[in-house]
Amino acid sequence: MSELFKGEFSRRQILTTAGLGAISAAALGSMNEEVAAQQPTGQATPHGGSLPPQIKFAPISEKTEVDTGGPPTALPPERRLGFAIVGLGRLALEEIMPAFAECKLAKPTALVSGDAAKANQVAQQYGIKPQNVYNYQNYDNLRNNSDVDVIYIVLPNSMHREYTVRGAKAGKHILCEKPMATTVEDCQQMIDACKQSDRKLMIAYRCQYEPHHRAMIQMIRSKELGTLKVIQADNGQNQGGDLNQWRLKRALAGGGSLPDVGIYCLNATRYLTGEEPIAISAQTFSTPGDPRFKEVEESVTFQLRFPSGVLGICSTSYGFHEGRRFRVFGSDAWGQLDPAFSYNGLRMMISRKSPTNSMAENISEVRIGEKNQFALEMDHIADCVIQNKQPHTPGEEGLQDQKLITLIYEAAQTGKTISLPRVSSGLDATRGPAPRMLH
Structure with missing residues (x-):
């Protein structure tokens, strides 16, 4: 067992993440109830006054139509x-x-x-x-x-x-x-x-505040895809140009593609499952003679095994053409975001057997309104x-990823699979309450 993981998490279990988007009728109803419950209703702020209540409109569409969610609530x-x-x-x-x-x-x-x-x-x-x-x-x-x-x-x-x-x-x-x-x-x-x-x-x-990711979390947690089995995640780009850029300097970056863009894959496997891995294996590679990779690695592949049996298969690189995606495979269906980690333009696809034709596979796009990810966070x-509450992604979330990044490098260097203790504090052990919908 690695020294980094001796002992269990000692902090109390944090609230299980709830999705902001949902696909099934039941999940949509649950989402609407959550949004209504979360709207600000006059809490005091450090600057005096209160958050205004949400402005309400009478419905103008039948229940068959997508809910707009209503206008956002904003402070002056x-x-x-x-x-x-x-x-x-x-x-x-x-x-x-x-x-x-x-x-x-x-x-x-x-x-x-x-x-x-x-x-x-x-x-x-x-x-x-x-x-x-x-x-x-x-x-x-x-x-x-x-x-x-x-x-x-x-x-x-x-x-x-x-x-x-x-x-x-x-x-x-x-x-x-x-x-x-x-x-x-x-x-x-x-x-x-x-x-x-x-x-x-x-x-x-x-990404943990972005509507497509919130919706995918909700789908997985509510078993809309069946039992989750495998997550494949890839994130990379052909990093180049100025060879003096800080991302290619180990002293400033701490590593190459793994901590910069590979962390999205690592973090996604954790927030999609809500679990922490119990086994890690990895490989790294840098093209010989490429001046970009004198100090940092070019590419990393790593595999994670989670307590429920879910396997995470991830790749990241500074040497391949930009790709930012993940696909989650469940027993009943698969879902993907491609792109998944970009600043905008995210697209969600779901594939499952047709309920009306036993010889057909339905592959459909789920359209969710896009929000500015930086404004959300x-x-x-x-x-x-x-509100004086804990952030959804507090320092403990970043600490856990850094521990795992360190172990991924160790696994790649030694060629061994590293075993980790199970986290006993339940799902989302390093996360705070789910973010409120304010946009």
């Missing part, structure tokens, strides 16, 4: 929680900053960057006060800024620990990009720092701060 802009974005790279500027336009509870109020000219340009674009632009040296001064409630860390992986710890000591809640860190020890320090400061820590696993931590 002046009462939304303020976010400081730390690191103004590609992800921050292409995805995160534009996503605030779709947020209901969050807004950008500060920036932290080593490039003053770029930071000031972004601040002007988003109406952020000039005095709320910081650098990495005066970052700790955020403690004196009442405009900031949450810090969103979008830095290279090895820097997550330092800026999480400093941010928590500055009295701010933390949303940190995945992977959580580059070592198990760093992950634990991040958790400890936030607990000591009584601040919330959430890891930005955006930012609003979730804002909601957790407002």
